[in-house]
Amino acid sequence: MATRSPLPFEASPYAERREALANYFDSTARQAWIDLTSDVKVSGIRATVRAGRDEMRNTLLSWLPDDLRRTRVLDAGCGTGALSIEAACRGAEVTGIDVAAGLVEVARERTPSFIGHGRIRWMAGDMLDPGLGTFAHVVAMDSLIHYSPEDLVDALAQLAERCTGSILFTFAPRTKLLGAMHEIGKVFPKSDRSPAIVPVRETEVRARLERLSGWSIGRTKRVQSGFYTSQALELMRHG
Numbered sequence: 001m002a003t004r005s006p007l008p009f010e011a012s013p014y015a016e017r018r019e020a021l022a023n024y025f026d027s028t029a030r031q032a033w034i035d036l037t038s039d040v041k042v043s044g045i046r047a048t049v050r051a052g053r054d055e056m057r058n059t060l061l062s063w064l065p066d067d068l069r070r071t072r073v074l075d076a077g078c079g080t081g082a083l084s085i086e087a088a089c090r091g092a093e094v095t096g097i098d099v100a101a102g103l104v105e106v107a108r109e110r111t112p113s114f115i116g117h118g119r120i121r122w123m124a125g126d127m128l129d130p131g132l133g134t135f136a137h138v139v140a141m142d143s144l145i146h147y148s149p150e151d152l153v154d155a156l157a158q159l160a161e162r163c164t165g166s167i168l169f170t171f172a173p174r175t176k177l178l179g180a181m182h183e184i185g186k187v188f189p190k191s192d193r194s195p196a197i198v199p200v201r202e203t204e205v206r207a208r209l210e211r212l213s214g215w216s217i218g219r220t221k222r223v224q225s226g227f228y229t230s231q232a233l234e235l236m237r238h239g
Contacts, residue, residue: 025100048226068092076127077143081107088118
């Protein structure tokens with residue numbers, strides 16, 4: 001699959017959105033995200049989001065091998081680290097990276113003193129950085145839902161260059177509810193809302209991914225829990 005020529009950092013839509021996400025999750029949303037990913041009591045709406053995220057994380061983990069010893073895993077958009085920690089407990093050598101340095105610090109603090117044979121390298125930065133090296137598996141849970149279909153698949157294409165096994169990612173499926181929420185959200189000033197989730201059509205994502213040479217589409221699962229709607233898709237390297 002031919003990808004677009006890289007744009008200068010300042011002009012790249014991906015880079016601009018990434019910086020907006022970093023600022024949002026390290027300021028406005030930091031405490032809310034810490035609470036959401038803990039066991040403290042949250043509101044009914046946030047409780048549905050927590051339940052949905054738990055189900056999605058468990059789904060993605062179930063698509064990884066049970067035995068991950070001596071296996072490199074990239075948690076691309078690790079947030080406060082729950083998926084990274086569970087993968088490490090299976091023996092994985094995990095790199096957990098997120099644009100929000102504050103959330104990465106929370107992940108580091110939440111890491112148990114003993115995680116079996118696994119290891120975790122926590123980092124704040126760009127999940128597309130080629131300097132991170134090559135991985136057997138890449139997991140991007142809800143970290144690409146803020147990007148257009150074109151930028152989403154471009155990001156997956158770059159991750160595919162450094163992955164030897166599977167890429168598990170999620171996107172926001174375009175349903176009537178998500179589509180309406182997205183349109184309504186546009187009328188509010190940017191300072192009053194989080195970076196928008198971009199609902200995309202599954203058919204469009206699949207059509208773009210089918211042009212990704214050396215990869216095939218595997219399992220899929222949609223999780224819907226109250227205000228949380230996300231769809232997982234598995235990409236598998238072949239040949």
